[in-house]
Amino acid sequence: MGTLSTRTPLLNRHRERAELDGLLGDVRSGRGRALMLRGPAGVGKSALLRHAVGRAADMRVVRTVGAESEMELAFAGLHLLLAPLLDRIEKLPGPQRDALAVAFGLREGDAPDRFMIGLAVLTLLAEAAEERALLCVIDDAQWLDQSSAQVLAFVARRLLAEPVGLIFAAREPGRQFHGLADLEVRGLARQDAQALLRSVVRFPLDERIRDRILAETDGNPLALLELPRGLSPAQLAGGFGLVEAQAVPARVEEGFRQRLAALPSETRTFMLVAAAEPTGDPVLIRRAAGRLGVPGSAVEPAEADGLLEIGAWLRFRHPLVRSAVYSAASGAERRAAHGALAEATDPASDPERRAWHRAHAALESDESVAGELERLAGRAQVRGGIAAAAAFLRRATELTPDPARRGARALAAAQVAFDAGAPDMALELLVSAEMSPLTDLQSGRVAWLRAQIVFARKRGGEALRPLLEAADRLARVDVGQAREAYIDAMGSAVFAGRLGEPGLLRTVAEAARTAPAGPPPARPADALLDGLVARFAEGIGQGAPPLKRVLRTFRQEARRNPDDNMRWLWLTYLVAADMWDDVTLHDLAEYAVQAAREMGALHFLPQALTYRAAVHIYAGQFDAAATLIEESDAILKVTGNSYFGFAVTLLRAWRGGADAPAQLEAAADLASTWGEGRAISQCLYMSALVHNAFGRYQDALDYAERACGHDDLGATGFALVELVEAAAYSKAPEAATAALRRLEERTTAGGTDWALGVLARSKALLSDGQAADLLYREAIERLQRSRAAVYLARTHLVYGEWLRRENRRLDAREHLRTAYEMLQSFGATAFAHRAQRELLVTGETVRKHTAGTPAGGLTPQEGQIAHLARTGLSNPEIGARLFISPRTVEYHLSKVFTKLAITSRQQLAEALPDLGHDRA
Incomplete structure (x- = not known):
């Protein structure tokens, strides 16, 4: 039984290879893609990555491997991946260059946000891919530090027009990677598993033993290759050497431990040092091993056995080898290895890693080490690694001998952990x-x-x-x-x-x-x-x-x-x-949005985008709102922070789709599970709005009365507007009058044109004759001076409905036509249909057009990019504003030009005189 060659052919795997080859083909054609390979340890993910690298001979390939011991060192995995490309960092735009340089400790500076770092990485990869297509390979992604994982997930979601491919492999992807295209890697089919077993067991094997091995390994290639090692033909033939059924990774790791036990002690020590220093820097590892009296030649038996290889970097044959080496060592042996690595690490160029090794080398409380960790926690946080800062402070707490100082550090660590x-x-x-x-x-x-x-x-x-x-x-x-x-x-x-x-x-x-x-x-x-x-x-x-x-x-x-x-x-x-x-x-x-973008405040930007989207909705700019909501959602997928659903439900309500009532009911039920009563009130108010849009006024009245049953900051006033309208149309004068009194108190206190405009509108709904006419006109005049275009459109609607009932058909048509055109252009489908029905009653022929779609059928993102290009921003400037690459901007603009039948940016102003982004 020989050692496994890294060139061992892949058995079967037609599905997986076809997917990888398709990704490489897309990248060659200029379309960026990302793919997550997921499956248990040893199932063949690393072999598939080698296949992809082998098929990418015409591309530039960069790679990294997540290391469990480095999960709390911010940007460790990202730094290793990008190390071959850092000679291009000076070509990045200033803010991006500075953010990445500070994150990697190349220079001092204010704390950059991971969103700005993500944009810098995206730009760097796109820049590198200008010469030839680029493939990034990330193995053991489940062990990437949180900062690296978030940035790489951000980049993966924004690949579009760049010849860049990202292939991840993970046992179980973290939440940062949820939503990425993934491919489950399963065990080999029985026929292929049997063929692989025969390749390492070259003597007759009892059929029952063979079946037991095949069943227990469940087609896991690494388990099939490693399980028979160290067992004699007699042990295998009779099955005496086989352990009882257990998880494949644990059993495979035990096989590696048996192989380690057969190596010289100096070799095991060298491997332990390498396992404790996941950067794979052979110079550093040899220097640290030398401090333990281990010569560099001690690695040769491990190389001969195929457990690791040394080139420009030291690589273990499989991550489980590293795990087996580290876990097999005693606590004293691990501390010695970390101590040697601390002594061998340059304190000037990599002080955090040196402090981390010192912390792992400490046996008991040590104020010197704790103080260094505390100092470097601040440096780690400045570099953007909040999770690393929390880990440093937590370890500093554990090593602090003085109880009072330990409490202070624990509190500081808790605050940073919460922020992280x-x-x-x-x-x-x-x-x-x-x-x-x-x-x-x-x-x-x-x-x-x-x-x-x-x-x-x-x-x-x-x-x-x-x-x-x-x-x-x-x-x-x-x-x-x-x-x-x-x-x-x-x-x-x-x-x-x-x-x-x-x-x-x-x-x-x-x-x-x-x-x-x-x-x-x-x-x-x-x-x-x-x-x-x-x-x-x-x-x-x-x-x-x-x-x-x-x-x-x-x-x-x-x-x-x-x-x-x-x-x-x-x-x-x-x-x-x-x-x-x-x-x-x-x-x-x-x-808030401007500040968050300029500061790269990724943790806050989704909230700011949500509130800005709501302002767009009130202004009737539904597509602009949808673009910001999409951006907010994309960021939240990267950060894993809490979801902001307010703007989404508000947009659904105003758009008035047939499924809006059911969606709002579901949102209210969800809010009740986490105890947020205000969100329930919002859903009730939006349900009333939707039912008013559909003309189901009794239902609207029911929801509005329930919404107004509690005084909710920033919600009850809006619900009262719906309650007055629903009550007026439902012939419920007492409810309408009571609601109007409450609304008048609030709007008078506010005193804005928006407030007094909706008050005049609500009074008009309950008035007759000339008084009603004057109130409707006042409402329109005031709302025209506000940013509340949706309420202005609805005022034209109810005024037109009143005029029709007064048999003033020509006047009614004017206001109903205005309401219909406004609501249709916003994308307020249900209200537009209500206006359309009224127009038809007046004898008007309604001109049909697509609701809520910008000229030329542009998507929300295309509309936003077209707007920014129209203002004179360059592709790099647009990319920096929207956190996408310049090539993606160029890709979208080419589609804009095609849809609008234009050939230059200068024609955008005429082709799109108003995209809804300039108002408000």
Whole structure:
């Protein structure tokens, strides 16, 4: 039985090879693609990767392998993959170049976001592929560090017009890779498995033993090749050497351990050093082994046995070999290996890796190592590796001898872990912090962070009491942090909504009123808390003036100081909606998106895009909204952060598809499972909107009354508009009058043209004669001065319906035609059909055209790219704005030109005078 050659032919695998060959063909033709090979260890994924590399002789190939020991070292896998291409880094646009250089520790700088790093990697790969097609091969992707995995998943989803291929292999892909095209690699068919077994067992084998081996290995090629090793023909023939049935990877790993045991001790030590240093740098590994008294020649028996090979890089024959080597060593042997690697690693060029090895070499508490980890955690975070910073601080906590300092580090580690999206680790570290002596401030921060974790997991009321308790504790030691905790508590009560206790918001507001005044100078957050307290403790009449001042402050500061806008947008947006302040809604969302893009704030950008999409919806720019929603979803798939569904449901409601009611019901049911009562109210209000669009006014009335059963910030006012219309058309005067009184209180407090426009419209619905006519005209005049185009269109609709009932057919046609054209152009299908039906009754012939599709049938992304090109931006500038490559921009523009029958950018202004992106 000889060793396995890396050129062992693939048995069968016709399906897998055809898929890989198809990917390579697409890449050669200039179309980027990504593919995930998934399957258990040893099933043949690595062999398929070798097949792909062998078939890509005409391409440039770069590759990397995930390493379990490096999962917490930020960008380790990405750095190894891109190392051959880094000579091109200076060709990248400045922000991208700086982000990538800081991430890889090539220069100092402010913390880059992974989204900007992702764009830099995409540009770098596209640049490298200009000379010849590029293939990137990533094995053991399940062991990539989180930062590398997120960036590579981001790039994989944005390949389109670049001759770049990404092939991943993983036992079980992480959540970052969900949604990528994947191919399950299964065990060999019985005939092929039997042929492979015969290739390594060249003597007669008892048929029952053969069948047992085939059954237990389940066609796993590596298991078939490795299982017989070390067993004599007698053992195999009688089956005495076969272990009882167990998982294939464990059994294969045990086979590797037996082979390791037969090697000289110096060889095993050399292999242990190599297993502990996954970069595969042979110079570093030999230097570290030498510090343990092991000569470089000690590797030769392992090479001869086919367990590893050394070229430009040291590679193990299979990842399970590395695992077997490391797990077979004792704790003392591992610490010695890491200690030697720490001594051999250059502290100037790679201080983080050196500190990481020192941490693994430490046997007991060591302040020197803990302090170094703490210092380098900051460096890791600056480089964008928040998960690495959390790991460094957690290990620093474990190695800290002083209890007080250990508690402080545990708290810091918990905060970073929470920011990194690891709430379970954060909770574990908070337990560690609580076991240490803490100051009152630290205790308050522990309580606050624990409550924030609860709120992040369920945006309902479960976090409310812990947030109030934390705020109360912080009030004794840090007023500023206490006031912010009270704002979080107010937000928790707002999101709990109807699922909270009766009078909950007032109770929380009264508790927050006890917070001491903030230290001078007053911050926008302090004014926000005071305004919310007045709103919910004293009513909208008392709360409106201070909240309007707060909104003015945030709007004025949003461009100059984006941090406050980004920190509190989740609440200030709701306040602006409650005040019907369309100007502030637009500005806060617009500046938030701009800041998030400029800063590369990947963690915040989806939220900002969602709110900006909602502003587009109110302005009737449904396609622009859909583009931003798609972008938000794409980012969330990369980061794995919580989903923002508000804009999606709002868009569905306004579009009015036949399945919208069922989708809204499902969304409400989902919201109830995580305790977010406000989201339930939103779904009820949107359901009322949909039923009004379809003309099912009794159903609309039912949903609207349920929606208005609770005072929800930024939602109840919209529901009251639907309630007045539904009640008016359902001949329910008492319900209509009561709803109008509530709506008047809110809109008068807001005082904007949007607010007073919907008030005049609602009054007109309940009026007759000249009074109604004047109110409709006032509503139209006011709404024309606002950004709320959808409400303007609906006002033309109800005015036209009233005029028809008054037998003023010519006047009715004018307004119904305007409503129909506006609603149809928006894509508000159900409302447009309602206007169309009314027009037909007046005798009007309705001109048909496709709803909600930009001129030329452009997709939302094509429309957005065309808009940016029309403003004069270059392909690289458009790519940087939309986080796609210049070649993808060029690809989309070529389709735009074809659809619009034009040949140059100069013709875009005439071909598309208004794409819906310039308004608002």
